[in-house]
Amino acid sequence: MGSFQSPMDTRTTAMLETSCGYLLQELQMIWDEIGEDEFEREKVLVDLEHECLQVYRRKVDNANMSRARLHQEVADSEAQFTHLLLSLDERSLPRPEKMAGALKEQLGAIAPALKKLQMRKAERMKQFRTVQSQIQKISAEIAGQSEYDDSLPDVIVNENDLSLKKLEEYQMELQRLHADKNDRLERVKNYINTIQKLSSTLGMDSSMIITKVHPSLNDLSGLTKNMSDRILDKLNSTVESLEAEKRLRIEKLRNLGNSLKKLWDLMDTPYIERALFSHISGSTSSSTNMSAPGSLAIKMIEEAEAEVERLDELKASKMKRKMQYKF
Template sequence: MGSLRTAGTARCLALPESSSTYLLQELKMIWDEVGQEENERERILEELEQECQEVYRRKVNSANMLRIQLHQALAESEAEFTNLLLSLGERSFPGRPEKMNGTLKEQLNSITPALQEMQMKKEARLKQFTEVQTEVQRIASEIAGRSENEVVTVNEDDLSLKKLEEHQSELQRLKREKGDRLCKVEEYKVLICNFAKIMGMDPSNVLASVHPSLLIGANEQQKKNISDDILNKLNTMVQQLKEEKNHRLEKLHSLGKALANLWNILDTAMEERQPYGQINIFSLTSANGMLGPGSLRLEKIQQIESEVQRLDQLKASKMKELFIKKKAEIEEICKISHMDVPYQTEMDNIMELIMSGDVDHDNLLKTMDGYIYKTKEEATSRKEIMDKVEKWITSCDEERWLEEYSRDERRYSVSRGAHRHLKRAERARIIANKIPGLVELLIEKTEIWEHGRKKIFYYDELPLLEMLKQYMLTLKEKEEERCRQRD
């Protein structure tokens, strides 16, 4: 029985067999020499057998764990490879072996290069996604007016080229929108600068009041705020400046016309007009005309406004003098035309208003200018008749001289100048003979004038038509008298 156990123990320890056999034999020799008991020998051999089994078990377990790990690593690699294919949106990968043959290590070694290549491809794709999405978020933040502190999160479950193209398309759309918005911002800035310069404002201060980012240099355009809020504020500022410009331009036009009117009324010397000559030119230009820098500066408009107020006060102090001058002009026209002064009552009322100070000076001058115009029109309508009246009066003077000359008994005496009187008498006789025809023509034209105007034609406060008819009656009586005398 001891030999069998020895043989079994030897089989159990037969790795290598020669060494274990030799050691067992050496142990047996020692035991024999020592006189080791058989029971003790059995116990020791059993212990050796148990220890040998434990060593084998540990080695088997270790080998089994390695096999499990290799199976798990292989499964994980295949799963990761499959996930990478799905994530990258690819159906297959050329570097991946179609059939897995050989040992587990061989299979794992065969899939590892393809997996590493796929991982590198994923990293490259992930970098592309990160760059594109970061740029998309940055431009979207600029357009939305948000800060750029948000962290970009890439969905690693979908890194397909289709998804990347979608992000790239979105990026291109945002870039175009950004470009359009930057162009719009620049257009607004140019308009604001032009309006500000024309009105003598600092464009930088105006732009800064909208948003500080508008003052960033061209090399930092990407940092500009181009949100809807900024565009709306810029548009509002442009509209405000445009309205202010139009308001100032209208005010300048009004002041320029008022200034020119006052200069004409007050007969202002050219030396006094010179400092405001350019303003007067501006007042005559259209609203769409070209205006230089500072043309509508508030201080300049206020200066003109002060000058208009000063001249207006001066005009008020000279209004009585201006009124008297215009009234005298009307009276002179009436005197030359031998007609009554019209609007006498109205002008007396205006004079009372001037003395009381309760009068609109501009309306007063317009009223007086209207009276002058109507008086001149009246005088013009009377001119043809007045010319003939003057001719008639001159003819009557000649006729009276002829009558006096005819009664002079010495008219035929030889004296100095007698021949001249004879010649004048001949001329006077010719003129006198034409008087009846002239008076009849005057009567006809006067009747036409009165019928057209529906009023009486007065000459020095006397009805001209009655004067003419009375004269014709007198002529008739004279002619009858002369006939009686001849008979």
């Protein structure tokens, strides 16, 4: 059957032709025994040839699709390998030699090198995601957004630039942010320490004052979440306000101390009475420590004011009596 041509090798073709030949001989014998006419015989042979061609065409089409798919897989693998080399900046890595053999052999040759690069990319992606997440977290803390961690967007890694140079840039940025964070934390601690000392001197409740800046600042764990410019500005304003109040009270106490001294001297007040307000009269000295706990409490000022007022009234009463004796 010369019409049945095949691309298979000679041995396979011979086996096929032998099998078909036996079957054709058997068919011829059956036809002879039946007495089948030539027209019917030719029709059957034509049908057989058509069916055989259809089977071959399906096999050839399938083989063509497999070949095209393998060509595409080889091209995609080579393109992916090149892209990974560029994105990882690993151009010094040896490329697998392009083979001229079968497509499956070409694909098998590039597959191990491609898998190794894919593993390296996955590890590099993990490094980028870790450092970028830390940058995002600290940036949010510095910006005062750490209370809303759930609203922070997911980290997006640029897969087109996974070079070590880019990773080092992110790591340097992270170091800078860590230094900025530590500096801000130190400033917050110093502000709180200053507020506590000033509050103690002024006889105020430091926790209430700090809570007005931000409730969590009374808890050490809250410091790491409140270091924004807004918080630092409010802490600075609070310290300035307390220092201004301290200066005002010092001036009041010194004026009251001077008034007391004058009144005591004028009225020859006994030492035992003066001793009760020695802490007030002593405030007139510039070397006096005015930072001791409660030394500038409002209660002390009120007591001193009340004493000055009492002495003023006593002085007025004595002067009035003297005037009466005179006349």
